Amino acid sequence: MAKGDCSILVVEDNPDDxxxxxxxxxxxxxxxxxxxxxxxxxxxxxxxxxxxxxxSPQVDSIGVILLDLKLPKVSGLEVLxxxxxxxxxxWLPVVMMTSTDExxxxxxxxxxxxxxxxxxxxDYSKFSEQMCLLARYWLTVNQVPMIGSFRSxxxxxxxx
Amino acid sequence: MSERWRWESWPLRTKLLLLTASIxxxxxxxxxxxxxxxxxxxxxxQLESExxxxxxxxxxxxxxxxxxxxxxxxxxxxxxxxxxxxxxxVCVYNVAGEVxxxxxxxxxxxxxxxxxxxxxxxxxxxxxxLEPVMLDGDIVGRFYLMSRLEVLREHIWTFIVISFSVGVxxxxxxxxxxxxxxxxxxxxxxxxxxxxxxxxxxxxxxxRVPVYxxxxxxxxxxxxxxxxGTIQQQNRKIxxxxxxxxxxxxxxxxxxxxxxxELEAFSFSVSHDLRQPLRAIxxxxxxxxxxxxxxxxxxxxxxLGRIRAATVRMGSLIDGMLVLSRVSRQAMEVERVxxxxxxxxxxxxxxxxxxxxxxxxxxxxxxxVVGDERMLRIAFQNLLENAxxxxxxxxxxAIDVSACEKSNSITIALKDNGVGFDMxxxxxxxxxxxxxxxxAQFSGTGLGLATVDRVVRRHFGRxxxxxxxxTGACFYVEFPRPERGPESGLQxxxxxQNWREYG
Numbered sequence: 001m002a003k004g005d006c007s008i009l010v011v012e013d014n015p016d017d018x019x020x021x022x023x024x025x026x027x028x029x030x031x032x033x034x035x036x037x038x039x040x041x042x043x044x045x046x047x048x049x050x051x052x053x054x055x056s057p058q059v060d061s062i063g064v065i066l067l068d069l070k071l072p073k074v075s076g077l078e079v080l081x082x083x084x085x086x087x088x089x090x091w092l093p094v095v096m097m098t099s100t101d102e103x104x105x106x107x108x109x110x111x112x113x114x115x116x117x118x119x120x121x122x123d124y125s126k127f128s129e130q131m132c133l134l135a136r137y138w139l140t141v142n143q144v145p146m147i148g149s150f151r152s153x154x155x156x157x158x159x160x
Numbered sequence: 161m162s163e164r165w166r167w168e169s170w171p172l173r174t175k176l177l178l179l180t181a182s183i184x185x186x187x188x189x190x191x192x193x194x195x196x197x198x199x200x201x202x203x204x205x206q207l208e209s210e211x212x213x214x215x216x217x218x219x220x221x222x223x224x225x226x227x228x229x230x231x232x233x234x235x236x237x238x239x240x241x242x243x244x245x246x247x248x249x250v251c252v253y254n255v256a257g258e259v260x261x262x263x264x265x266x267x268x269x270x271x272x273x274x275x276x277x278x279x280x281x282x283x284x285x286x287x288x289x290l291e292p293v294m295l296d297g298d299i300v301g302r303f304y305l306m307s308r309l310e311v312l313r314e315h316i317w318t319f320i321v322i323s324f325s326v327g328v329x330x331x332x333x334x335x336x337x338x339x340x341x342x343x344x345x346x347x348x349x350x351x352x353x354x355x356x357x358x359x360x361x362x363x364x365x366x367x368r369v370p371v372y373x374x375x376x377x378x379x380x381x382x383x384x385x386x387x388x389g390t391i392q393q394q395n396r397k398i399x400x401x402x403x404x405x406x407x408x409x410x411x412x413x414x415x416x417x418x419x420x421x422e423l424e425a426f427s428f429s430v431s432h433d434l435r436q437p438l439r440a441i442x443x444x445x446x447x448x449x450x451x452x453x454x455x456x457x458x459x460x461x462x463x464l465g466r467i468r469a470a471t472v473r474m475g476s477l478i479d480g481m482l483v484l485s486r487v488s489r490q491a492m493e494v495e496r497v498x499x500x501x502x503x504x505x506x507x508x509x510x511x512x513x514x515x516x517x518x519x520x521x522x523x524x525x526x527x528x529v530v531g532d533e534r535m536l537r538i539a540f541q542n543l544l545e546n547a548x549x550x551x552x553x554x555x556x557x558a559i560d561v562s563a564c565e566k567s568n569s570i571t572i573a574l575k576d577n578g579v580g581f582d583m584x585x586x587x588x589x590x591x592x593x594x595x596x597x598x599x600a601q602f603s604g605t606g607l608g609l610a611t612v613d614r615v616v617r618r619h620f621g622r623x624x625x626x627x628x629x630x631t632g633a634c635f636y637v638e639f640p641r642p643e644r645g646p647e648s649g650l651q652x653x654x655x656x657q658n659w660r661e662y663g
Contacts, residue, residue, distance in 0.1 A: 014436060014440075016436075016437075016444070017436065019444075020439070020443040020447070023443075023447060070432055098432070099431060099432045099433075099435040099436050099439070100428065100431040100432050100435075101431075102428065102431065120439060121439075122435060122439050122442050122472055122475035123475070124439070124442050124443040124445070124446040124447070124468075125446060127439070128446075
């Protein structure tokens, strides 16, 4: 399915977690492009473009954002808030990734419009399974609105 | 009753004045009356003696005339009495009792007959006297005289009027003096009463009463002042200590909330920062095992397996600590919870996810307690997981949950047929990080029952257990009755208590 070509945007600051997440995701979905952003600000720059180019065309190709809650500079919740408040990104599926299951953070994330909330498991096989499930669900099962010429031309038959 | 009430409500000043006035009135009245009586008597006696003297003189003068029955002479004698206006009637009788001579005022009866002895002395408005006329020791006739008393009466009336006028004057003077003097007594009392009134209404303890002299009233005033002084001092101290207490409470509260924030930051840090490296260790361990398996020998792989297992174990310890800390500090949302439904859900979950030992679980329906649903779920999840775990080596698992209701409590009994424990170690059962089994026998963190204990305590209940080795264990969770369950005020106390334990 063409939908499998959608990319996964991973926003993760910890190098260990970056490697482990990428490894697990590659095993789960080998052909999906994985974009990595190392902090909240760079993720926002990637999504909204820098000063010169106001909107990044790459937004349309994103199937899901795996957004770490605890990020330097701009926090995960702030990134989520910015994504939800801009019309060109408010539709993007966002999965909050965190080490904790603090009820307050969970509530706040959902209040700000997170689509999903995942506590990263210490047991790596369980974590890999989580990644596998996420990739499969958000890239193959889930349906996103068609926005922009790129998406509509590329996967005309996606909804049928 | 109303009279009495009126008397009681009269001001002291009026009472004192009334008392003085009534006593002086009584005294003056008595004095005036006795004066009048004495004056009356004296006047009468004086009149009596005067008339007797007159009568004596006339009788002497008329003795010879009587002897000779010379009426002419007798008329001359008694006519001298014409000068005295008050004398109304004069009669001279001979020995036989015949009237020899008479002098009558206009319109008066004739001389009384002596056949019947006429009344003498003060009778009505008259004074009458009947004197024998003696000559050489023989009675030669009688002399009768009747005098009007109007002059005497007028005199007495005048005397009454004057003496009572003087009495009234003295009374007025006395009342004026009394009204001045009573202030000496009433003024300090009134001032004392007013001061007491003001103090009781305005709570102004700086008020003092003036002290007059050194008598009982003076000492009453100074004692009152001392008393109020003491109260003022005590009040100041009370206010001071109240301020101190409030300040201390505020300080403690801010310290507590600081500690609260620190603990929250700590647990966030524990949950996030400590788990991340663990995840890395575990993740790379597995990656190593998968990606570089060829380059490791069996010993290397065994070590790697141990590293990974220890990492996962530490992860579950951290999770357990977090849950324990969360149930200790989390605010409680109290509601009526159907335990039977909750236990059913937990059992269903356990049956779906764990071993294949045939299980027979009985849960008494409609067991209700009042408490925080999430916390209770954590507690009973732990208890049921324990029951499940320690029966996992059985051929058949039997778990029974029932409730025993008493007037002021409800006890939930959770009985299993597992390996049980030695009652010698029952004290260690609910202490964090204390375990009665080795990890090789049964896995666990040693935090589960400590968490249950914390949850039960926050519900003002208690937990205890009974067991014999190899036949099973029974855990009893006792909750107070719903109506005496956790209340907002007690909840605060409980939270603080927990903080103290943790601090």
